Each structure stands twice: as structure tokens, then as C-alpha cells.
Amino acid sequence: MDIEQKIQALRDELRQHNHNYYVLDNPTISDYEFDIKLKELEKLEEENPQLYDANSPTQRVGGGITKNFETLVHKNRMYSLDNSYSKEDLLDWEKRIQKMLGSDDIEYTCELKYDGASINLTYENGTFVKAVTRGDGFQGDDVTTNIRTIRSLPLTLQTDFVNDFEMRGEIILPLDGFQKMNEERLANGEEAYRNPRNTASGSLKLQDSAEVAKRPLDCLLYQVVTDERKYTTHYDSLKAARNAGFKIPDTIILAKTIDEVFEFVNTWDIKRHDLPYETDGVVIKVNNLQQQEELGYTSKSPRWAIAYKFKAEQVSTVLNEITYQVGRTGAITPVANLEPVQLAGTIVKRASLHNADQIEKLDIRERDTVFVEKGGEIIPKIIAVDLSKRPEDSEPTVYATHCPECQTELIRTEGDAKHYCPNTYGCAPQITGRIQHFISRKAMDIDGLGGETVDLLRKEGLIESYADLYDLKVEQVIPLERMAEKSAQNMIDGIEQSKQIPFEKVLFALGIRFVGETVAKKLAKHFKSMDNLMAADFETLVTVDEIGDRIAESIVEFSNDLGNIRLVNRLKSYGVQLEVSAESLENQTDKLNGNVFVVSGVFHQMSRNELKKAIEDNGGKVSSSISKKTNYVVAGDNMGPSKKTKAEDLGVTIISEQEFIEMIN
Numbered sequence: 250m251d252i253e254q255k256i257q258a259l260r261d262e263l264r265q266h267n268h269n270y271y272v273l274d275n276p277t278i279s280d281y282e283f284d285i286k287l288k289e290l291e292k293l294e295e296e297n298p299q300l301y302d303a304n305s306p307t308q309r310v311g312g313g314i315t316k317n318f319e320t321l322v323h324k325n326r327m328y329s330l331d332n333s334y335s336k337e338d339l340l341d342w343e344k345r346i347q348k349m350l351g352s353d354d355i356e357y358t359c360e361l362k363y364d365g366a367s368i369n370l371t372y373e374n375g376t377f378v379k380a381v382t383r384g385d386g387f388q389g390d391d392v393t394t395n396i397r398t399i400r401s402l403p404l405t406l407q408t409d410f411v412n413d414f415e416m417r418g419e420i421i422l423p424l425d426g427f428q429k430m431n432e433e434r435l436a437n438g439e440e441a442y443r444n445p446r447n448t449a450s451g452s453l454k455l456q457d458s459a460e461v462a463k464r465p466l467d468c469l470l471y472q473v474v475t476d477e478r479k480y481t482t483h484y485d486s487l488k489a490a491r492n493a494g495f496k497i498p499d500t501i502i503l504a505k506t507i508d509e510v511f512e513f514v515n516t517w518d519i520k521r522h523d524l525p526y527e528t529d530g531v532v533i534k535v536n537n538l539q540q541q542e543e544l545g546y547t548s549k550s551p552r553w554a555i556a557y558k559f560k561a562e563q564v565s566t567v568l569n570e571i572t573y574q575v576g577r578t579g580a581i582t583p584v585a586n587l588e589p590v591q592l593a594g595t596i597v598k599r600a601s602l603h604n605a606d607q608i609e610k611l612d613i614r615e616r617d618t619v620f621v622e623k624g625g626e627i628i629p630k631i632i633a634v635d636l637s638k639r640p641e642d643s644e645p646t647v648y649a650t651h652c653p654e655c656q657t658e659l660i661r662t663e664g665d666a667k668h669y670c671p672n673t674y675g676c677a678p679q680i681t682g683r684i685q686h687f688i689s690r691k692a693m694d695i696d697g698l699g700g701e702t703v704d705l706l707r708k709e710g711l712i713e714s715y716a717d718l719y720d721l722k723v724e725q726v727i728p729l730e731r732m733a734e735k736s737a738q739n740m741i742d743g744i745e746q747s748k749q750i751p752f753e754k755v756l757f758a759l760g761i762r763f764v765g766e767t768v769a770k771k772l773a774k775h776f777k778s779m780d781n782l783m784a785a786d787f788e789t790l791v792t793v794d795e796i797g798d799r800i801a802e803s804i805v806e807f808s809n810d811l812g813n814i815r816l817v818n819r820l821k822s823y824g825v826q827l828e829v830s831a832e833s834l835e836n837q838t839d840k841l842n843g844n845v846f847v848v849s850g851v852f853h854q855m856s857r858n859e860l861k862k863a864i865e866d867n868g869g870k871v872s873s874s875i876s877k878k879t880n881y882v883v884a885g886d887n888m889g890p891s892k893k894t895k896a897e898d899l900g901v902t903i904i905s906e907q908e909f910i911e912m913i914n
């Protein structure tokens with residue numbers, strides 16, 4: 250991978266994590282790991298300024314907007330915060346701002362960093378008007394109705410404050426409320442929520458505000474934004490806001506020196522465990538609003554503030570047993586079953602052990618006392634073993650040799666960290682997992698059929714593969730547990746409708762190892778049909794753009810398997826889309842073949858995504874940063890000035906949206 254590809258790959262990966270975190274409220278890596286990757290990208294971009302991209306995750310607030318709410322544009326942009334993990338970082342920050350202000354007469358405020366979801370509240374004439382999530386910083390979701398259910402939020406102000414202003418704050422879920430919600434869920438046989446932050450953020454996006462009202466959400470405020478010059482310091486404006494009825498934690502202090510800031514950090518690093526809600530750090534701000542204005546903002550965060558993040562929490566507990574989980578591809582994941590322990594506000598019972606190497610590297614054994622860490626992550630990690638507490642008769646862990654579900658001997662191929670159960674068509678979790686993947690939203694998107702029902706159908710012997718779904722009859726389904734005529738009919742209808750799902754999604758749904766959503770799209774576009782794809786040999790496959798050895802090998806293996814050939818033929822006979830439809834072929838041309846496009850700015854006749862799709866449909870390639878390889882920049886309104894200069898410097902042709910449309914028509 251060259252440096253450009255590396256940067257691109259990191260950007261793509263981080264974008265996906267942002268989406269998981271902010272839009273789906275379902276992160277798949279820990280915050281710590283996320284921050285390390287972000288720092289890595291920052292460093293690479295700094296070393297390679299020619300690859301600058303205003304859309305990089307380093308330059309943008311990570312949040313997103315959902316389709317479920319009206320999108321509203323923020324009157325004043327909402328920023329993120331610069332992060333620091335050490336006192337040196339704070340000293341550097343102090344030096345930087347002293348230099349910029351040309352003064353060392355700076356006073357700071359120290360606040361706790363409340364861990365929830367950011368919100369912007371608009372007040373006009375002292376009355377609450379609307380509440381919008383941070384979104385991408387420019388625009389967010391209008392969640393006013395949901396926010397109105399939070400009782401501590403003043404809807405009208407008692408005392409004289411400012412007339413028109415925005416109040417910024419964090420929607421949080423206090424720990425005891427979170428625990429209660431989880432007790433109820435467990436009692437109802439539902440899965441527990443993972444952590445307060447994601448639950449708070451997810452609650453805001455519920456469609457039914459009566460449901461939101463049942464949740465013990467709270468709102469802690471930390472900034473007044475107004476054009477009225479009534480207060481000269483951040484501290485005074487917050488104090489006045491508190492008098493006006495806003496919930497502003499009284500943990501905030503004024504610090505005259507950075508040493509006083511350190512003291513605050515040290516105190517709260519310990520005392521935070523006594524708070525009724527979660528905090529993940531301290532936010533230090535320049536107190537004087539005039540100085541704040543002088544310092545201004547970077548593309549992502551204010552220069553006048555910085556967050557100091559507390560170190561991840563650690564506890565020690567006993568590892569009772571190592572068990573093994575089987576995924577849909579047959580991959581085995583070892584799991585540590587722990588003596589339940591309280592960690593960062595939740596009770597932890599399990600930790601992931603990743604793979605055999607990890608167990609060996611840390612020499613993790615059953616009955617060991619282990620250190621478990623959780624930095625806002627979902628599944629905590631074992632980071633070390635407390636050897637002083639190892640039982641005398643302890644024996645090194647012998648990794649599983651056979652599948653815990655079907656007792657088949659496990660295999661491990663050279664260079665792969667994971668063990669696999671090769672019993673693809675006879676191992677229950679693999680069969681269920683494959684079908685669950687097949688019906689999932691991004692694949693065949695089958696309404697009326699859920700993961701648990703798939704498991705039930707398999708156990709009842711009604712399905713063994715995804716092709717079997719298409720043979721199901723309403724009469725077979727009705728007798729099942731918790732099924733009624735209506736739900737059975739919905740399910741069969743949903744399966745019928747999935748026959749309209751376009752080929753690229755079907756290809757993804759098949760669950761070929763290493764063929765994710767993007768790869769499936771590429772392959773569908775290139776080969777146009779499943780027959781062509783399955784007829785392609787390794788050499789042909791690797792000539793396709795971005796298809797490497799590993800993917801090619803996996804496809805060849807899939808295509809040569811008799812069972813798969815039968816499955817695909819059955820799907821074809823049911824009418825599932827196994828080729829690109831004539832309609833979408835019609836919109837595809839080679840007009841832009843070999844040309845690389847960069848799209849920048851805001852467009853009028855088509856959305857950015859439509860534009861990108863049009864480029865790809867006509868044989869062009871879309872790249873996110875301008876380089877020597879770029880042929881055209883399609884410029885909309887507000888194209889970034891640095892992009893423009895760069896395009897001009899490199900002699901890249903800049904065209905308008907209209908010119909682009911003419912190009913393809």
C-alpha cells in the first residue's frame with residue numbers, strides 16, 4: 250500500500266466507525282482504539298500535506314444525521330473538542346494559546362466532561378423553541394419533542410437572562426437510572442444495554458416520545474452562545490444561566506494557573522467515581538470571551554478549549570472459564586467468562602480474548618486473576634494477568650481443537666490468526682449465522698423475519714440454507730411458537746419481496762468470505778451476473794480494480810463448491826436477482842472510462858451521492874482527494890478554497906455540475 254492508499258484506508262475505516270458510533274449508536278471498537286487510529290491519520294496527513302482533504306475525519310465533526318427526523322441547520326456551528334491524554338499535552342496547549350494571544354494573563358475554567366450526546370437548545374424571548382443534535386456540526390436532527398420530556402429542562406426562564414440564545418449541553422443517562430432500565434430489560438428476557446452514553450444517544454432518536462419520557466434522561470449544560478454582550482466571561486455566563494434555571498453542575502471552577510488545572514484533574518480522576526453520572530475527562534476553557542474570540546476555531550474544534558481524557562478504567566477479577574464462539578463464517582472467538590465485576594458503571598461478565606495468539610502472548614489461564622480494562626468500549630479487554638495470584642496447580646491454556654457446536658476438528662491456515670470450523674454446512678451457528686446475514690438490512694432486507702425466527706426455523710428443520718426460505722409456506726410457519734397468521738403472512742411476503750433486491754446486494758447476502766458490501770458492488774458492476782463471476786478464474790478476478798489475492802481466492806473457492814453451485818441455481822430458479830437488471834445497465838456507459846473525479850461542494854440538481862453514483866455508472870472513478878491522478882474536479886457551491894488552489898496548482902480541470910451533466914448525456 251502506498252501512502253495515499255494508506256491514508257484513504259484509514260479515512261474510510263474511521264468514517265465507518267463514526268457512523269457506527271454516532272448514527273447507529275453501536276460502536277465496534279473502543280474509543281481508545283478509535284483515538285489511536287485518528288491520531289495516526291493526523292500524523293500521516295501532517296507529513297503529507299498534498300493529500301489534504303477537508304472531508305477527512307480529522308477535519309470534521311464525526312456525527313451524522315438520521316433519516317428519522319427533520320434536518321435543521323445550526324445557526325452557530327457545533328464543534329468537537331481537541332483531546333489530550335497527558336499533562337505535557339496541556340502544557341503545550343497553554344504555550345500555544347499564550348503565543349497566539351501574546352499574553353500569559355489567561356484564566357481558565359475547569360469543567361467535567363459529561364459523557365452523553367451533545368445537544369443544542371434554542372431559546373427565543375426566554376422560551377424554549379427547539380433542540381437539535383450536533384449531527385455533523387453544520388446540521389443535526391430536530392429532536393425537540395423528545396427533549397421536551399426531560400423534566401429538568403426549563404421551558405421558560407424565570408429571571409432576567411439574555412433574550413435570544415443557544416444553550417449547549419449534554420444529554421446523559423444517570424447511572425442508577427441506567428441500571429434500573431437494565432434490570433427491567435433482563436427481567437423481560439431482553440438483552441442489557443451496553444453503556445449509558447450509547448443508550449442516552451439512542452434514546453434521543455426514538456420515534457415515540459412517550460417512550461423517551463419513560464427514560465430517566467437528564468441534561469447538563471455547559472455553554473451559552475449569544476450575540477448579546479451581557480457577560481464577559483464563560484464562568485459568569487454559566488452562573489447566570491444556572492440562576493435562570495439551567496442545570497449547570499457546580500463542579501465547575503475557575504483556575505488562575507495551569508497548576509490549578511492539574512489539581513482539578515487529579516481530584517476528579519478519583520472523585521468522579523462518586524458522581525451519579527459518567528464522565529470521561531475534564532474540559533479546560535479560556536474564561537475570557539474576548540480571548541476566546543481571538544483564538545477562534547480550527548476546522549474541527551475551538552482553540553480556546555481542550556479536553557483532558559481520564560485513563561481507561563481497570564479492575565481485576567477472576568477468569569472462571571474460557572469458552573468458544575462460532576461465527577457465521579466458522580471463525581472461532583475465545584471468550585473469557587469472568588467473575589462478575591463492576592467496571593465503569595456496568596457489570597462485566599465476559600471479555601473477548603480475540604484468538605489463540607492473544608491467549609498465548611498474555612499466557613492467560615482459567616482461574617487466573619486478570620486485569621480488565623474498559624475505555625468506553627463495549628466488550629472489555631483483558632490486558633494482563635496478575636501472576637502473583639496464579640493458583641499453584643495452574644496449567645497453560647490448551648486452545649480448543651474441536652468445534653464446541655459440532656465437534657469437527659478446527660483448522661487454522663497459515664497467516665490467519667483465527668481458527669475455523671470447516672463444517673460449513675453442518676455446523677448450527679454457521680447455518681443460522683449465514684441465513685441471518687442473508688436476511689439482514691444491508692443484504693436482502695427481509696421484512697417480517699428476524700434473527701431469532703431464523704434460529705427457530707432451523708431448529709424445527711424447516712430451513713437449512715437461505716435458499717430454503719423461498720420454499721417456506723404460510724401453513725408451515727403458523728404453528729411455530731409466537732407466530733400468528735398475520736406475522737406468518739408478513740414473513741412470507743417479505744421473502745417474496747426480496748426477489749426484487751438488486752444483484753449487488755444479493756451478492757453481498759451470499760456471505761462469501763471477504764466479499765463485503767463495497768467489494769460486492771465492485772464485482773457486480775464488473776461481472777454483471779453471478780454466472781460470469783462464478784466462471785471467472787483467479788487471474789481474471791485479480792485484474793479487477795481493488796480485488797486482491799485473498800478475495801479472489803475466496804471467490805474461486807466458493808464458485809468451485811458443488812453445494813454453492815446448487816444453492817445459486819436454486820436462488821435463480823426462485824427469481825432472485827442474480828444479474829444486473831436491464832434498467833440499471835441502461836444507465837451505465839463507458840463515457841467516463843479511465844477518468845478520476847473529485848467531487849467538492851454543494852450541488853443543486855443531484856445530491857452528492859447521486860453525483861458519485863453517476864460517475865461510477867459511467868465508468869469513472871471517484872477519489873476523495875485531489876492528486877496528480879485526478880482528471881476532473883466537479884465543483885459545487887462553497888468548494889473549499891484549499892481544494893481549489895490545489896486543483897489549479899496541479900492543472901486539474903474544474904467543471905461545474907451542469908458541465909458534468911452534459912458530459913454524461
Ligand SMILES: NC(=O)c1ccc[n+]([C@@H]2O[C@H](COP(=O)([O-])OP(=O)(O)OC[C@H]3O[C@@H](n4cnc5c(N)ncnc54)[C@H](O)[C@@H]3O)[C@@H](O)[C@H]2O)c1
Nearest residue numbers: 266270276278279280283329330360361362363367471532
Ligand atoms: N469507538 C468508536 O467507534 C468511536 C467512533 C467515533 C468516536 N468515538 C469517540 O468519541 C469521541 C469523539 O467524539 P466527539 O467528537 O464528540 O468529541 P468528544 O466527545 O471527545 O468531545 C466533544 C464533546 O464533548 C462534550 N462535552 C461534555 N462535557 C463538556 C463540557 N463541559 N464542555 C464542553 N463540551 C463538553 C460536548 O458534547 C462536545 O461535543 C472520542 O472519545 C472517540 O473515541 C468513538
Ligand SMILES: [Zn+2]
Nearest residue numbers: 652655670676
Ligand atoms: Zn462447527
